[in-house]
Every structure is written in C-alpha cells, then in structure tokens.
Amino acid sequence: xxxxxxxxxxxxxxxxxxxxxxxxxxxxxxxxxxxxxxxxxxxxxxxxxxxxxxxxxxxxxxxxxxxxxxxxxxxxxxxxxxxxxxxxxxxxxxxxxxxxxxxxxxxxxxxxxxxxxxxxxxxxxxxxxxxxxxxxxxxxxxxxxxxxxxxxxxxxxxx
Amino acid sequence: xxxxxxxxxxxxxxxxxxxxxxxxxxxxxxxxxxxxxxxxxxxxxxxxxxxxxxxxxxxxxxxxxxxxxxxxxxxxxxxxxxxxxxxxxxxxxxxxxxxxxxxxxxxxxxxxxxxxxxxxxxxxxxxxxxxxxxxxxxxxxxxxxxxxxxxxxxxxxxxxxxxxxxxxxxxxxxxxxxx
Numbered sequence: 001x002x003x004x005x006x007x008x009x010x011x012x013x014x015x016x017x018x019x020x021x022x023x024x025x026x027x028x029x030x031x032x033x034x035x036x037x038x039x040x041x042x043x044x045x046x047x048x049x050x051x052x053x054x055x056x057x058x059x060x061x062x063x064x065x066x067x068x069x070x071x072x073x074x075x076x077x078x079x080x081x082x083x084x085x086x087x088x089x090x091x092x093x094x095x096x097x098x099x100x101x102x103x104x105x106x107x108x109x110x111x112x113x114x115x116x117x118x119x120x121x122x123x124x125x126x127x128x129x130x131x132x133x134x135x136x137x138x139x140x141x142x143x144x145x146x147x148x149x150x151x152x153x154x155x156x157x158x159x
Numbered sequence: 160x161x162x163x164x165x166x167x168x169x170x171x172x173x174x175x176x177x178x179x180x181x182x183x184x185x186x187x188x189x190x191x192x193x194x195x196x197x198x199x200x201x202x203x204x205x206x207x208x209x210x211x212x213x214x215x216x217x218x219x220x221x222x223x224x225x226x227x228x229x230x231x232x233x234x235x236x237x238x239x240x241x242x243x244x245x246x247x248x249x250x251x252x253x254x255x256x257x258x259x260x261x262x263x264x265x266x267x268x269x270x271x272x273x274x275x276x277x278x279x280x281x282x283x284x285x286x287x288x289x290x291x292x293x294x295x296x297x298x299x300x301x302x303x304x305x306x307x308x309x310x311x312x313x314x315x316x317x318x319x320x321x322x323x324x325x326x327x328x329x330x331x332x333x334x335x336x337x338x
Contacts, residue, residue, distance in 0.1 A: 050295065062260050066290065089193070091194060093193035
C-alpha cells in the first residue's frame, strides 16, 4: 500500500514537472499569478501563425513570443480574455483561434461528428434488419419434398 | 436494388476522391487576410539606416505605396530583393521597408550589401506593427491605397512573375482610383 502511495506521488510529481516544462519563458512570466494563469490559458487557445499547428504557448517562434508578451500586456492593461481574443481575431481572422467558433460556415464542422454517428446508427439498423430477414428466411419450415427426404435420411436409407 | 448497392462503394470512393482532389488545390498556407480593405494601423518606428528617417503611418499615406517587411535573417527576402530594387530604380512606386525582429545594425548592413530600394525604413523590434498588420512571417508585402487602406497582402517573396501578374495590375487599378 505504501508502495502504491509512493507511486501515486511519483506520478503527481511527474505531472507537476511536465506543467513547468511547457511554461512561458521565465522573463515573460507575470508577477501576478492569477493574471499569469489567465495568460497561459489564453495562449493555449491561440494559434502560432508561423508554425500553424502549435499554440503560441507551445511555440518557440519569435513571433509567438511577441504574441505571448502582447497577451500579457493587454491583460495587465485590464482587458478581459475575450477582448484579447477579439483583438487578435481582428488582425488575423478566426485562423488565430485553435478552436473554431460556432457560426454558419463552421456549422457543418461542428455537427459532423453527430451526423456521422447518426449515419452509423442508421447503417447498423439497416444491417441488423437485413440479417434478421436472412435468418427468418433460413428457418422457414421445410417443404413436403424436403420433409420426405429428411425422413429417408433419418431412416438411414439415403446418404 | 442489388446493382445499386454493389456500385455504392465505388460512388462513395469517387466522391471522396473528388473531395481530396479539391483539397489538393487548396493551399492552407494561403491565409486569408483579415486586414484587407482596413485602414493601415498607427505606428511610429525608429530608423534603421544611417539617416535619421524612421517610418510612421503619416509617411505612407497620400499615394499608392508598398510596405515591405524584411529582415537580415530572412532567406526569402534575398529572393525578392532584386525585384524590389528594379521597381525602385524605375521609380515605379514608393516602397517602405519594415526591418522586422532584427538587429538594426545588421539590417542596415544588409541594405548596404544587397542594395536599398526603400524610401524610408523603420525597425519593428517587438512585432508591434507586425501583429497589427496580421503578419505571419517575412517577407510579406502590403499595398496601400491613397486613403491609407490596406488593399493587398503578398505572403512570401515577390518574384518577377508575381510582380507582373499580380502586383502591377493592382498598382495600376489603385492609381486609377480617385484621391
């Protein structure tokens, strides 16, 4: 049991370290831990426009660093999270957001998982119904000829 | 019914192929710019070259102009530089340089080495103007109309072909627009 507890602590420590490993560079970190936490969370939702598939929090591109600093600057100036996001969307478009907003031209994107799940269920229902129909066909009663044939087999007269 | 269902996989595959073929034609690197038709943001950049010019918004406004973002560390900038030099020598259009995230001395040395096509040059060290322009990398070039609106954005180096096929027609169109 103590071994297990030690193992748990080890895992938790590991988690804590991996958190700091991805942190912003030391000279970027804000003194206010609440603002810094907001800046980190915000940075994780913003795309690095140089590397395209990384957030500015993950990226080591110089432009991503300048964006992290800009995010912090604006938070210190008193902007809300959505104001900071809007500021960047005004300049880079929705592309800057790693999580696309729900709007008419992204409706299909957001509904696609539900649509495909539904299609899967429909396909499965059709498949089930068909295999049931095939089963029903297979267990229909024997015709008179078949019955006499079966009777003969049972009596061992025919192989 | 049986015939239709046996062709179904083929039809689905054909549809997927069409989708993928369309996807190949779509270049995800070509980002739509949110800044097109929007006014040039305010900026005031310190000088890069020996002369104390710098670059601010008011310098650019008034006639059709280009803002070219370059840097001494930028490989693509070397490719497009001869094209800008030629346009500059011909006096085609004022080109303003933004030396982005660069050591100013290195930027100045780069201009002496490769030639200087710029009417004025400013240094954007902390990406203040870059982010305001929606910049994604260097080189990038913006065409500004007489009223100071951003009308076109070229991502990546301007080649001779891009100049002839894209830049020149836009410049001509904007020059024909009233003041």
